[in-house]
Structure formats: structure tokens, C-alpha cells
Amino acid sequence: xxxxxxxxxxxxxxxxxxxxxxxxxxxxxxxxxxxxxxxxxxxxxxxxxxxxxxxxxxxxxxxxxxxxxxxxxxxxxxxxxxxxxxxxxxxxxxxxxxxxxxxxxxxxxxxxxxxxxxxxxxxxxxxxxxxxxxxxxxxxxxxxxxxxxxxxxxxxxxxxxxxxxxxxxxxxxxxxxxxxxxxxxxxxxxxxxxxxxxxxxxxxxxxxxxxxxxxxxxxxxxxxxxxxxxxxxxxxxxxxxxxxxxxxxxxxxxxxxxxxxxxxxxxxxxxxxxxxxxxxxxxxxxxxxxxxxxxxxxxxxxxxxxxxxxxxxxxxxxxxxxxxxxxxxxxxxxxxxxxxxxxxxxxxxxxxxxxxxxxxxxxxxxxxxxxxxxxxxxxxxxxxxxxxxxxxxxxxxxxxxxxxxxxxxxxxxxxxxxxxxxxxxxxxxxxxxxxxxxxxxxxxx
Amino acid sequence: xxxxxxxxxxxxxxxxxxxxxxxxxxxxxxxxxxxxxxxxxxxxxxxxxxxxxxxxxxxxxxxxxxxxxxxxxxxxxxxxxxxxxxxxxxxxxxxxxxxxxxxxxxxxxxxxxxxxxxxxxxxxxxxxxxxxxxxxxxxxxxxxxxxxxxxxxxxxxxxxxxxxxxxxxxxxxxxxxxxxxxxxxxxxxxxxxxxxxxxxxxxxxxxxxxxxxxxxxxxxxxxxxxxxxxxxxxxxxxxxxxxxxxxxxxxxxxxxxxxxxxxxxxxxxxxxxxxxxxxxxxxxxxxxxxxxxxxxxxxxxxxxxxxxxxxxxxxxxxxxxxxxxxxxxxxxxxxxxxxxxxxxxxxxxxxxxxxxxxxxxxxxxxxxxxxxxxxxxxxxxxxxxxxxxxxxxxxxxxxxxxxxxxxxxxxxxxxxxxxxxxxxxxxxxxxxxxxxxxxx
Numbered sequence: 001x002x003x004x005x006x007x008x009x010x011x012x013x014x015x016x017x018x019x020x021x022x023x024x025x026x027x028x029x030x031x032x033x034x035x036x037x038x039x040x041x042x043x044x045x046x047x048x049x050x051x052x053x054x055x056x057x058x059x060x061x062x063x064x065x066x067x068x069x070x071x072x073x074x075x076x077x078x079x080x081x082x083x084x085x086x087x088x089x090x091x092x093x094x095x096x097x098x099x100x101x102x103x104x105x106x107x108x109x110x111x112x113x114x115x116x117x118x119x120x121x122x123x124x125x126x127x128x129x130x131x132x133x134x135x136x137x138x139x140x141x142x143x144x145x146x147x148x149x150x151x152x153x154x155x156x157x158x159x160x161x162x163x164x165x166x167x168x169x170x171x172x173x174x175x176x177x178x179x180x181x182x183x184x185x186x187x188x189x190x191x192x193x194x195x196x197x198x199x200x201x202x203x204x205x206x207x208x209x210x211x212x213x214x215x216x217x218x219x220x221x222x223x224x225x226x227x228x229x230x231x232x233x234x235x236x237x238x239x240x241x242x243x244x245x246x247x248x249x250x251x252x253x254x255x256x257x258x259x260x261x262x263x264x265x266x267x268x269x270x271x272x273x274x275x276x277x278x279x280x281x282x283x284x285x286x287x288x289x290x291x292x293x294x295x296x297x298x299x300x301x302x303x304x305x306x307x308x309x310x311x312x313x314x315x316x317x318x319x320x321x322x323x324x325x326x327x328x329x330x331x332x333x334x335x336x337x338x339x340x341x342x343x344x345x346x347x348x349x350x351x352x353x354x355x356x357x358x359x360x361x362x363x364x365x366x367x368x369x370x371x372x373x374x375x376x377x378x379x380x381x382x383x384x385x386x387x388x389x390x391x392x393x394x395x396x397x398x399x400x401x402x403x404x405x406x407x408x409x410x411x412x413x414x415x416x417x418x419x420x421x422x423x424x425x426x427x428x429x430x431x432x433x434x435x436x437x438x439x440x441x442x443x444x445x
Numbered sequence: 446x447x448x449x450x451x452x453x454x455x456x457x458x459x460x461x462x463x464x465x466x467x468x469x470x471x472x473x474x475x476x477x478x479x480x481x482x483x484x485x486x487x488x489x490x491x492x493x494x495x496x497x498x499x500x501x502x503x504x505x506x507x508x509x510x511x512x513x514x515x516x517x518x519x520x521x522x523x524x525x526x527x528x529x530x531x532x533x534x535x536x537x538x539x540x541x542x543x544x545x546x547x548x549x550x551x552x553x554x555x556x557x558x559x560x561x562x563x564x565x566x567x568x569x570x571x572x573x574x575x576x577x578x579x580x581x582x583x584x585x586x587x588x589x590x591x592x593x594x595x596x597x598x599x600x601x602x603x604x605x606x607x608x609x610x611x612x613x614x615x616x617x618x619x620x621x622x623x624x625x626x627x628x629x630x631x632x633x634x635x636x637x638x639x640x641x642x643x644x645x646x647x648x649x650x651x652x653x654x655x656x657x658x659x660x661x662x663x664x665x666x667x668x669x670x671x672x673x674x675x676x677x678x679x680x681x682x683x684x685x686x687x688x689x690x691x692x693x694x695x696x697x698x699x700x701x702x703x704x705x706x707x708x709x710x711x712x713x714x715x716x717x718x719x720x721x722x723x724x725x726x727x728x729x730x731x732x733x734x735x736x737x738x739x740x741x742x743x744x745x746x747x748x749x750x751x752x753x754x755x756x757x758x759x760x761x762x763x764x765x766x767x768x769x770x771x772x773x774x775x776x777x778x779x780x781x782x783x784x785x786x787x788x789x790x791x792x793x794x795x796x797x798x799x800x801x802x803x804x805x806x807x808x809x810x811x812x813x814x815x816x817x818x819x820x821x822x823x824x825x826x827x828x829x830x831x832x833x834x835x836x837x838x839x840x841x842x843x844x845x846x847x848x849x850x851x852x853x854x855x856x857x858x859x860x861x862x863x864x865x866x867x868x869x870x871x872x873x874x875x876x877x878x879x880x881x882x883x884x885x
Contacts (some may be wrong), residue, residue: 043819113817147751186514300533315592
């Protein structure tokens with residue numbers, strides 16, 4: 001198969017996630033900051049990640065992109081450090097630092113030699129409450145995020161389609177607004193907007209510290225108490241209660257055309273439930289459903305039916321990200337063969353799904369998928385940074401360490417009939433958005 | 446998910462400079478009875494092994510008129526082998542929870558395998574089948590050819606790919622480096638099964654092999670399986686191409702493409718790894734265009750002026766050519782200013798070199814990041830096979846940082862004046878740039 005191809009739509013989801021294989025310690029500071037320490041003594045390296053339980057879905061109306069803009073501005077000055085000094089200090093240790101923003105969280109991370117953790121904590125604690133922004137910083141960096149939007153979104157018809165699909169999927173919930181923001185709102189974001197969002201949301205009682213690598217948990221706790229311990233908690237932190245979706249009463253469809261499209265394709269998203277604390281079984285069933293339908297480009301149900309048994313598609317995928325605060329989407333994408341219309345491709349997808357709901361899961365397929373997920377847990381232990389990522393993301397969306405550690409066993413325990421029950425519930429076109437992306441001359445079905 | 450910056454130049458620019466290794470990693474050399482040598486780092490903490498195999502040559506071994514044959518062949522390796530068709534092969538691999546990746550490059554075909562200790566023997570037997578007796582069934586050829594053609598049509602609508610292709614063509618002309626190893630729509634459409642069989646025979650041969658492993662396997666165990674997996678391949682493959690003359694000597698070309706931004710790629714001649722000044726060049730590249738904050742281009746183009754989301758340069762060392770290449774994206778109405786800033790920085794570093802603070806900062810970064818790359822079996826195996834591919838010996842890690850430290854300020858200033866050639870910096874701009882003057 002061709003590895004570098006595909007629609008580029010699937011989020012990378014590490015199926016199994018962390019398990020019992022890695023030693024994990026957890027603490028909570030008096031100011032409410034949660035701490036997870038993952039030990040891996042194979043190399044003298046440490047990763048620090050600080051996750052804030054705040055993302056683009058928590059932005060005030062009309063200020064889309066402010067969570068991500070603030071993430072950029074967090075590399076400017078504090079009362080103790082000049083702009084850029086954070087990254088310079090990490091580089092001077094041979095380390096690397098970066099940050100990312102999603103719908104549900106914002107995270108800052110560094111990777112350095114294990115004996116330099118002290119410095120990282122001092123600097124990360126400093127910028128948790130003491131950011132200093134000038135108008136000039138804000139004006140220049142706003143140009144940078146507009147260029148980022150140009151590069152990631154406005155230059156890519158597929159990314160623009162994803163935005164339109166999400167906007168159609170969510171009538172009321174902020175997952176319908178792009179993480180990077182709508183351009184017209186990004187262009188108006190101010191220093192005041194950034195500082196208000198910062199002061200309201202960046203505090204130890206809204207943060208998770210994950211330290212992974214060649215470290216001793218007691219020593220990590222002592223350092224965390226020294227640097228993060230004195231940071232005062234905020235009394236402004238509120239539970240994340242966001243506007244929820246009303247019942248969907250009608251299928252939603254859209255067609256987008258763009259001169260930069262070389263191959264038309266169709267995608268469909270269905271609203272689907274997510275992992276919840278102590279209640280992850282349905283989400284585990286949906287993860288398995290995505291694997292059964294589209295996990296392997298060769299043997300999964302969709303590619304086998306659309307690419308092998310019949311020559312309908314060049315690529316077909318199913319994907320689902322279970323680790324979110326509010327209901328997310330379960331998705332399909334089909335890129336038809338030349339000469340096959342989007343109407344035919346969509347009909348073929350629906351035929352395959354209807355047959356699947358009728359006949360159920362091949363037991364050999366199901367066993368093979370579980371074998372692979374179990375092995376992923378072993379392979380996953382090779383990369384301590386992805387372990388840190390998994391714990392951080394889960395805790396940032398409100399799951400507990402116990403939920404994280406129960407997840408691999410849950411994936412093994414879910415039975416085929418539970419997967420089918422989840423499939424029957426989710427795969428309802430009245431809960432879905434169907435989108436076609438075409439070149440201008442290819443709009444006709 | 447939005448990151449603060451992404452820097453993807455390295456993925457486009459071929460293998461970069463040699464990766465360092467921390468001294469305490471114990472590299473063993475293993476030679477099989479059949480004469481295949483592998484490097485190994487044993488680590489029995491996690492019950493799996495990462496195995497990396499490289500076949501030197503890659504898509505540059507395409508026969509005349511058969512551009513894209515090695516690429517298509519590589520994509521077909523796991524689409525059926527021995528008595529298994531594509532479905533059967535994928536099921537057998539997944540039943541063993543093994544993972545195999547076969548990827549074509551300008552200089553090599555790469556094979557990355559991961560397998561659990563409990564399934565080592567059957568997983569390696571399956572890998573052997575894929576490498577030695579792939580089937581290239583007619584239906585698989587047509588299915589994967591369709592995927593390749595889909596990708597090639599997509600490339601024609603992707604500004605970044607267009608910029609890379611145009612730069613390759615202008616840099617290397619008729620040498621294989623001058624065109625995409627994926628081939629063209631016409632060349633891939635015309636490939637026959639015989640062409641694919643010939644590409645397999647030419648590109649996967651024993652005289653092209655480099656092997657490294659890391660993880661839960663001993664030297665004796667590894668030595669015993671090398672012949673089993675690779676011994677059935679032909680002794681000699683297709684001849685390697687000759688040296689590629691670098692031809693993009695100054696100028697600027699524009700290719701029209703719709704969108705809010707222009708993609709800018711810029712290039713000049715680079716430096717061979719074997720050159721005694723190589724580490725001075727590495728330090729200079731880090732100071733000018735290292736993909737991190739504090740590097741000159743990132744500071745001037747992004748941090749001070751907000752003209753781009755990210756900019757960087759890399760010293761790309763291919764087997765048969767060296768280039769110093771950079772890339773950024775900028776809004777169409779700002780790209781002229783961004784290009785002017787890059788040109789000015791190029792002239793400044795050539796004329797004035799760098800400061801003591803910049804040199805010591807770059808040395809600290811390069812030597813300090815020394816230990817940070819080796820965090821896992823997969824990373825270690827990949828680095829070891831890369832070191833072998835460029836002819837290093839297992840003691841290289843112990844000497845590498847000393848070579849960085851040994852670069853003096855006098856070396857740096859001399860190499861800056863020699864390496865950077867502002868008049869020969871060549872630009873490719875794909876987009877609808879305003880106020881950018883093309884030279885042709």
C-alpha cells in the first residue's frame with residue numbers, strides 16, 4: 001500500500017494508550033495542581049508538559065482563536081524574563097520546547113537532559129501568572145497567527161472543508177468554531193483579550209503537570225512544591241459547562257468546490273459520545289468500531305468492500321477521537337476512483353454500512369484488532385513522550401488516572417455485540433453531516 | 446490541534462547531517478555467516494525489537510524511461526508475497542502484531558520492522574517473504590498504481606510540492622535528483638509488471654544493504670536471522686547513479702498558483718559530510734536557519750516582522766550531492782519583503798560571520814541535544830542505520846561532540862565567507878506574489 005498517501009483527515013490516535021506497563025505516580029499540590037510522573041530510565045531525558053484545562057471551546061463569543069493566540073504570546077516576556085528568553089534558555093540546554101492548543105486544552109512542553117528539570121519548572125511556573133505583553137508583541141504575533149491560518153487552513157481545500165463540516169455539525173456547541181479562529185475575529189484580537197483570557201484561566205488549579213522520563217517521583221514532587229507550590233490558585237476557575245447541541249432533526253449536507261482540488265472526495269461525520277469519567281465503555285466500543293470499519297487500509301470493512309471486492313474507491317477511512325470534553329464525531333471519508341461519481345461513492349458507502357449493520361463483525365477480524373491493540377501497548381512504551389501526551393490529554397478533559405489505566409483493559413473487554421449496538425446508535429444519517437469536496441467543474445453528481 | 450510552529454523542511458530535504466549518540470550507548474557489530482553486518486543496541490526492558498534495513502540507491506535506480514518504478518515497487522511489497530495475497534499478507538502480519546513499513550527515498554529504500562519477542566520468528570519469516578518473494582499480482586499493481594496516480598494529480602495542486610519539484614529540477618536537471626521519484630502520470634501509467642519486477646531486482650540487493658536493530662534481541666539471535674531474512678536477495682543490484690552537478694546558481698522563478706500565500710524555497714550549494722569544515726557549516730546553519738527560536742531567520746522574518754509562521758534552512762547531504770536549502774510561506778503581499786530579509790541575512794552572515802555569543806549558543810545547543818535523541822528502540826535503530834549509511838564507525842558518538850567543540854571562531858568566519866554565496870542563492874516562488882521580480 002502507499003504509506004504517504006491518504007486524505008490526511010484522521011487524527012493520530014494511539015489506540016491502546018497507557019497501561020500498566022509503565023510506573024506512574026500521581027500527586028496533587030495544595031493549590032490544586034495535578035501532577036503525573038511517568039518513569040522511564042532508559043535514557044537520561046525528561047519531558048515536562050503543563051496542560052491547562054482550557055481550549056478554544058472555552059473562548060468568549062466573538063473572540064475565536066484567543067486560546068491559540070495566547071499560546072503564542074506565552075513565549076513573550078514575564079516580570080522576570082525577556083521575550084524569547086524561555087526558548088533561549090531551553091536551547092542553551094540542548095533542549096526543545098513548543099506548545100499546542102486544541103478544543104479542550106492548551107499545553108506547553110519541553111524536552112531536556114534529565115538533570116535540567118529544575119530550570120524548566122522555574123520558568124514554567126513564572127509564566128503561569130506573570131506574563132507581560134506589549135502592544136508591539138501582540139501586533140506582530142497577530143500577523144504570525146494569520147500566516148499560520150493561511151498556511152494550515154486557507155491554503156488547503158481539505159482543511160477548509162473540515163471547518164465547514166464542523167460548523168454544520170455543531171449548531172450550538174463551540175466545537176463548530178475552528179481552533180485557530182475565524183479570520184475576521186483573529187484579525188481583531190487584542191492585548192486586552194489575551195490578558196483577560198490568561199488571567200481567567202491560567203492557574204495551578206486549572207493545570208496538570210506531566211513529567212516523564214529519567215526522574216524520581218519524590219524529587220519531581222519536591223521541585224514542583226518549590227516552584228509551582230507558591231503560585232496562588234484562582235477563584236475564577238469554573239466547571240466547563242458549554243452550550244450543548246439540540247436534537248438534530250434533519251440530515252445536513254454541503255458541497256464545497258475549490259480550484260485547488262485535484263480529486264473529489266466525500267466525508268461524513270456523525271455526532272458521537274466521548275469518554276467520560278468512570279464511563280468509557282461506549283467510547284471504547286466506538287474506537288473498536290472505527291478499527292473494524294477503517295483501521296487497516298487492507299483488511300478493514302470499508303477498504304475491503306470499496307477497494308478490493310469492488311473498485312469504487314482509491315482510499316476509504318473511518319476515524320474517531322474519544323478523548324474530548326463533549327460529544328465528538330465519528331467520521332468516514334471516501335475518495336472515489338476516477339470515473340466513479342461522488343453520488344455512487346456515497347451510495348456504496350451506505351450500502352457497505354447497511355450490510356455491516358446487518359451481518360455484524362467477522363470474529364477473526366475482531367480478534368486480530370484486539371491483538372494489535374494489545375501489542376500497541378507494548379510498542380507505545382518505547383516513546384515516553386507519547387505516554388505523557390496520553391495522560392495529559394486525558395486528565396485535561398476531566399478523566400482520572402484510573403480512567404486512563406482502565407482504558408486498555410476496557411478495549412479488550414468490549415464484546416462484538418457492544419460494538420454493533422454502538423454502531424446502530426451512532427450511524428444514523430439524521431445525526432450526520434455529509435460533505436462533498438469537488439473541483440469547480442466536478443460539482444455535478 | 447494548533448501548534449506554535451511546525452518545521453517540516455527536514456522531511457523534504459533528504460537525509461540531514463549525521464545524528465549524534467550518547468557515549469554510554471553500547472553499539473555491537475554483528476556479522477552473519479552469510480556476511481551481512483548489522484549494528485545492534487540491546488535493550489531488554491520492553492519485549493520487542495525495532496529493525497531498520499536500508500537498501501542504497503532508492504528511486505535513483507529507476508531505469509531510463511521507467512521513472513516511478515522503484516516507488517511503485519516499494520508500495521507493492523506488502524501487497525502479497527509467497528502464497529499470500531494482499532489480504533492474506535495483511536491479516537498474517539496483524540495476527541502477529543508486527544508492523545512493517547517500506548518507504549522509497551532518493552537514496553534508499555527503507556524498511557522499518559517492529560515485532561514482539563514472542564512472535565519474532567514468524568514475523569521475520571513474513572518479512573522475508575515480502576522482501577524476497579513479493580507477488581506483484583495484477584490486481585494489486587492496478588490498485589496501487591491508482592493510488593500513486595491520485596497522489597501525482599494531487600501534487601499538481603499542492604504549492605509546497607510544486608515548489609520542491611521545481612527546485613529539484615532547477616538544481617539537478619537530468620540527474621535522478623532533478624525529478625520526483627514518484628514518477629510522472631505518463632511514466633507511472635506506462636509501467637508494466639516486468640518493470641516492477643526489474644525494479645525489485647535492481648533496488649533490493651545484498652550489496653546495497655545496511656542493517657541496525659535495537660531492543661529485545663541478542664547479538665547471537667540477530668546474527669542468526671540476518672541471512673534468513675536477507676540472504677535470498679540477489680548479490681548485486683543496479684549500479685548507483687553518478688555525482689549530481691548542482692545547477693541552480695542564482696535567480697528567482699515564479700510559478701503561478703492560487704491561494705492567499707506563496708511558498709518560497711531557496712537553495713545554494715551545500716557541504717559534504719566528509720569536508721573538514723562540515724561542523725563549522727552545521728553551526729552556521731544552526732545560527733542562521735535552525736528551526737528554533739533565536740535563529741536569525743526565525744527572529745528577523747517571524748519574530749520581528751510577523752511575515753511568516755515558520756522559516757528555516759537545512760544542510761541536506763544526499764549520497765551524490767549537497768545543498769543548503771530553506772523554505773517559508775508568506776502572504777502574497779508580504780512575500781517580497783520576506784525574500785528581501787532572507788537575502789539580507791544571507792549577505793550579512795557571508796560578510797560578517799557570527800558573534801561569539803551566537804557561536805557558543807549554537808555549540809551548547811548542538812552538544813547538549815546530543816543525548817536527547819536516543820529515547821527508545823525505534824529512535825536508536827533509525828539513528829544507527831543512518832550512521833552506517835554515511836560510512837561512520839561505531840566510535841563516532843564518542844568523538845562527535847569534540848568535533849563540534851573544536852570549531853574555532855576563525856574557522857567559522859572563514860567558512861561563513863566560503864559557504865554562503867548570496868549571489869548564487871536561488872529562489873522558487875509558487876503563488877501569486879506581489880512585487881516579486883522574476884529573473885526569467
